[in-house]
Amino acid sequence: MSGTNTRTATIAVLVENEAGVLARVIGLFSGRGYNIDSLTVAPVEEEGRLSRITIVTSGTEMVIEQIKAQLDRLVPVHRVHDLTMEGPHLTRELALIKVVGRGEHRVEALRLADAFRARVVDATTESFVFEMTGNAEKIDAFCGLMRPLGLKEVCRTGAVAIARGPRSMER
Structure with missing residues (x-):
């Protein structure tokens, strides 16, 4: 909508x-x-x-x-x-992001991953798979920056959310 x-x-x-x-x-x-x-x-x-x-x-x-x-x-x-x-709440997603590239693209992908606190969970001489948690906007931004560096595949969990502070579903 x-x-x-x-x-x-x-x-x-x-x-x-x-x-x-x-x-x-x-x-x-x-x-x-x-x-x-x-x-x-x-x-x-x-x-x-x-x-x-x-x-x-x-x-x-x-x-x-x-x-x-x-x-x-x-x-x-x-x-x-x-x-x-x-009220205030926390929302997070988990994403696995595959980037395929060589040379300077690999170096730049690793630099950006470090800045976004994405973790390398698989690496070959031609590819990386990054694991990342955060809100949807953070994951979208990271994927947008990875696109010109060789983004090939993205797998996302969808959002999970919880109220901040003492509020809970049980009360």
């Missing part, structure tokens, strides 16, 4: 860890024509009963409110939090 009245929302959803829950969440979005910019999901407790889904989406305030209300009505959903509206 584009337009001046749209915003990006990072929504954290605590759900039962059972078959079909993710399909129902995705179905809610696709059935109503809402876009998912990023989606991550994983169990979040030792017993494995609960999973946390982090969804990054965008829309008008009305659309985002509808998304939150519809998510909250799904049976396996315990809690829905719009982290972008509830």
Whole structure:
């Protein structure tokens, strides 16, 4: 969605860890024509009963409110939090970035990786694979700088987010 009245929302959803829950969440979005910019999901407790889904989406305030209300009505959903509206939060992604090049391009790729705190996790005489964590803008900027140096492939996890300070999903 584009337009001046749209915003990006990072929504954290605590759900039962059972078959079909993710399909129902995705179905809610696709059935109503809402876009998912990023989606991550994983169990979040030792017993494995609960999973946390982090969804990054965008829309008008009305659309985002509808998304939150519809998510909250799904049976396996315990809690829905719009982290972008509830206060300060941290958002991170993990990316693996493959750069293929020789000579000065290799030297420059390593220099930039150091500046961005990207770690070399694989190296050959012709390529590097960098591992990087950070917000989407940092990863986008790094990839943009790697493009002329031989960027070949990017693999990203999608956003995970958590409230800063003592606030949590459980309270």
